Amino acid sequence: MLRAKHIGKNYSSSLSPVLSPEHKPSLLESQAIGTVATAQANFMRVIVQDVANSVTSDDDNDSSKTGVELLCVVRAVLKKIRRRVLVGDKVLVGSIDWVDRRGMIENVFHRRSEILDPPVANVDHLLVLFSLDQPKLEPFTLTRFLVEAESTRIPLTLALNKTELISEEELETWKIRLRGWNYEPLFCSVGTKDGLDDIAFVLRDQTSVIVGPSGVGKSSLINVLRSNHGGGVVEDENWFEPMLGNKWFDDQRVGEVSSRSGRGKHTTRNVSLLPVSEGGYLADTPGFNQPSLLKVTKHSLAHCFPEIRNMIESEKCGFRDCLHIGEPGCVVKGDWERYPYYLQLLDEIRIREEFQLRTFGTKREDDVRYKVGDMGVKHAEPRLMPKKHRRESRKKTKQTMISELDEFEDEDSDLYIENDPIVQAIENENKRQ
């Protein structure tokens, strides 16, 4: 989960250059700028943010268009050049039919950030949610999640749910303990509605992804933030339900906690951004119980512990590339609660890196693909070079455009779309128009 991707990559293509974030295209009546809230196959739901300045500025047409949701397809050329449009992307929509609320995504703005699992663009903030009980708050599991979240370098807030299940004293103990970890968690109970305003406050005006193990109340929290503070678009979100069925817009399904494992039974599947009260968006992730930490290296691990960050900040560690494992002269001493966790994770990462080095001659996670086989066991295998690079030698610079189109021809990624009855129905309808 939560693998942050380096954004340095140039998405641009001669066919359709990426729009810079500052770029303010002058919009036609049939165009708008919006945020992709859901994606299913090649259909996307886009929430409108900006529309053309109306010639008659006295009508309130424009403001009534912001917040409108458009069902969009992605312009063929973007697919041909394999420009993936992600949930969270800021996009330029054209060919808008404001009555039927349809449109076509014509271009994508440059991403500020991108996480891979779930794939969401422009994430500003992570909400790490755990419950104090049912399932019980487990310090090492919490540490794994925090490390994974910290490794994205996206700002995070820790929130602890189900406060009503534990005593005041236990709560106070956790507060003090987590302060020792350099976190100031928010406490809440979706059940009793305690502390929800504080959570809504940290989520305001930004795109947050909510992460945490199964059963802690992620979906419940999202539901309550939506219904209580109902964002403007929520009330008319049923407008294309007859066409698509309920599957995009089901409330996040809330699972029961299995009495045996104390864990939630359901796993949330499709990622979507849900508008919350004060103007932000919130995305749920499937309940992982074991973040993989695949992007964390031996040397980056220390930066994922705020305790170490603080120690290094106040007093520079004398050693370059120090792993802070008790070398004489190292400023990181062992007198803090999570030091054993740090050592344990360091060991885990060291073993993984050595295995990768031995097996594939590389430490880079990007070069290794993990396949989950029988019984959920992960197997590592070298990642095949993408077609693009294998073909590079045959490709002349001048032919870039043609080759990009070629590659699309033998792409089979759209295969499953043809089998989707809902998608088929919409496509037929589009043809008829």
Ligand SMILES: Nc1nc2c(ncn2[C@@H]2O[C@H](COP(=O)(O)OP(=O)(O)OP(=O)(O)O)[C@@H](O)[C@H]2O)c(=O)[nH]1
């Ligand atoms: N007692 C109590 N139960 C809660 C609270 N919040 C949520 N629950 C319950 O916890 C269970 C799991 O909630 P979900 O919202 O499905 O949890 P989740 O984190 O989305 O789980 P996954 O989708 O599996 O990742 C449900 O039975 C909720 O009703 C709370 O504040 N107090």
Ligand SMILES: [Zn+2]
């Ligand atoms: Zn050191």
